[in-house]
Amino acid sequence: MAIPMHRLGGRALxxxxxxxxxxxxxxxxxxxRSEASKRNNCFERSRQAYDDGDGxxxxxxxxxxxxxxxKMDDYNRQASEFIFRANNAPGKVESDCIDLHGQFVExxxxxxxxxxxxxxxxxxxxxxxxxxxxxxxxxxxxxxxPKVEELCQELGLSYHTEENAGRIYINLQGGDARPPENSxxxxxxxxxxxxxxxxxxxxxxxxxxxQEPDWVEENVPGILAKLExxxxxxx
Numbered sequence: 001m002a003i004p005m006h007r008l009g010g011r012a013l014x015x016x017x018x019x020x021x022x023x024x025x026x027x028x029x030x031x032x033r034s035e036a037s038k039r040n041n042c043f044e045r046s047r048q049a050y051d052d053g054d055g056x057x058x059x060x061x062x063x064x065x066x067x068x069x070x071k072m073d074d075y076n077r078q079a080s081e082f083i084f085r086a087n088n089a090p091g092k093v094e095s096d097c098i099d100l101h102g103q104f105v106e107x108x109x110x111x112x113x114x115x116x117x118x119x120x121x122x123x124x125x126x127x128x129x130x131x132x133x134x135x136x137x138x139x140x141x142x143x144x145x146p147k148v149e150e151l152c153q154e155l156g157l158s159y160h161t162e163e164n165a166g167r168i169y170i171n172l173q174g175g176d177a178r179p180p181e182n183s184x185x186x187x188x189x190x191x192x193x194x195x196x197x198x199x200x201x202x203x204x205x206x207x208x209x210x211q212e213p214d215w216v217e218e219n220v221p222g223i224l225a226k227l228e229x230x231x232x233x234x235x
Contacts, residue, residue: 028079035072097128133166
């Protein structure tokens, strides 16, 4: 599925301290944009050929455009997986956080929903989603935050914009959306709060604080294999 090429933030890496990784990410996104341009050109020529009565030529160009679209999707997938792993590596974020910097909106929505469902099934109590402030977006408009809020509403989850406006606290158990007093996260009193309740949620201890969540172990092995292949480019 083609993904609109608009992403969150000015830098894909939240920490901004790894230029090699940033360059690899940009390389993959640039390849995707190039394939998108070729796709559009093929489809335009296909329509022109069809209008000129060249059905065979139109079909050939259409198939060529679809091939470029598939390559575009593959490069975008590689970029999404690569930057997600870089931003969410052990030590980069707390284990009850997910950093969505560098993701297109549709990519971020899919990744976050998978994480929410996995954490809920594992009995985790909450999740902090880093969505960015929109400082580098057109007109400083946050594109990801509204989509995250929409997803929470669809899943029947309470959520709360933290004082750090680039992060959202999501209650995976229902009830109050505010982080607990001893959560250890600064600024949890601020922001707008919206309550949404629904679905079945399972309680549990704060396992995220002690170890890397099972979600990472179960969903990232494929990404690791790809990163190993890319290391010669990144290093």
